[in-house]
Amino acid sequence: MKAIDIKGLTKTYGQRTVVNQLNLTIEEGEFFALLGSNGAGKTTTIKMLSCLLAPSSGQATILGYDLGQAEEKIKSQINLSPQETAVAPKLSVKENLLLIARLYGYSKKEAEEKAAEMMTTFDLTERQNDRAKALSGGIQRKLSIAMALISQPKILFLDEPTLGLDVRARHELWKTIEALKGKTTLILTTHYLEEAEALADRICIMNKGKIQILGSAQEIIKASGQKNFEEAFLAYTEEGELA
Numbered sequence: 001m002k003a004i005d006i007k008g009l010t011k012t013y014g015q016r017t018v019v020n021q022l023n024l025t026i027e028e029g030e031f032f033a034l035l036g037s038n039g040a041g042k043t044t045t046i047k048m049l050s051c052l053l054a055p056s057s058g059q060a061t062i063l064g065y066d067l068g069q070a071e072e073k074i075k076s077q078i079n080l081s082p083q084e085t086a087v088a089p090k091l092s093v094k095e096n097l098l099l100i101a102r103l104y105g106y107s108k109k110e111a112e113e114k115a116a117e118m119m120t121t122f123d124l125t126e127r128q129n130d131r132a133k134a135l136s137g138g139i140q141r142k143l144s145i146a147m148a149l150i151s152q153p154k155i156l157f158l159d160e161p162t163l164g165l166d167v168r169a170r171h172e173l174w175k176t177i178e179a180l181k182g183k184t185t186l187i188l189t190t191h192y193l194e195e196a197e198a199l200a201d202r203i204c205i206m207n208k209g210k211i212q213i214l215g216s217a218q219e220i221i222k223a224s225g226q227k228n229f230e231e232a233f234l235a236y237t238e239e240g241e242l243a
């Protein structure tokens, strides 16, 4: 089944079109990356697909449900790990996970089990009693992703999950994200080109609200005629060039 099917998705603010006639299909289980310069429309796209922002026009189905008509159904099957880490700073690692599990309607016992499972998967058990604010940025991000996965979403949107992390923490988080590959449909936005290149099955480069190219990193390099992915990205996001 298609995880996401978008036809002509558009968002305008006044006279400005920030997402312009997007057509895109993402298969279930795919790891998909959205790349683009600042203001390209990545976050706006993700917000529309996760029911946080109403499109101005166009259509999309998420797991077969129409966006704008089956919001509750869609929301129950997706989750978003936002740009800003969404942990409660004064709560411990375990308390953060329990809180989300209870919000999703798990019983006390189930919530305990879920939290324990997540802490094992994300290697957080040793830190379970530490307050979130005492964790490094990388571990906070890990916790944030673990929290987003508690509801077992079929689609997880990761909006710049490694923003501001140092190289080591970023690589650590990549391993965590990579382990999710195939189990959950993953839609990632990032400014780190090597992140998309290393993790994603397919990459979409956006510029000024439009898709410039879509394919695997190798396909994009080949189509651009450039030497490597960074140069291909620059070519596709440069005005008047390949774009």
Ligand SMILES: Nc1ncnc2c1ncn2[C@@H]1O[C@H](COP(=O)(O)OP(=O)(O)OP(=O)(O)O)[C@@H](O)[C@H]1O
Pocket: 013, 018, 036, 037, 038, 039, 040, 041, 042, 043, 044, 045
């Ligand atoms: N509420 C709003 N009102 C007006 N313009 C907006 C609003 N939200 C976003 N925009 C504009 O839409 C454009 C796309 O923004 P968006 O955040 O989707 O880009 P992005 O690709 O995620 O960029 P970044 O990499 O900087 O996060 C930007 O020019 C932004 O200023």
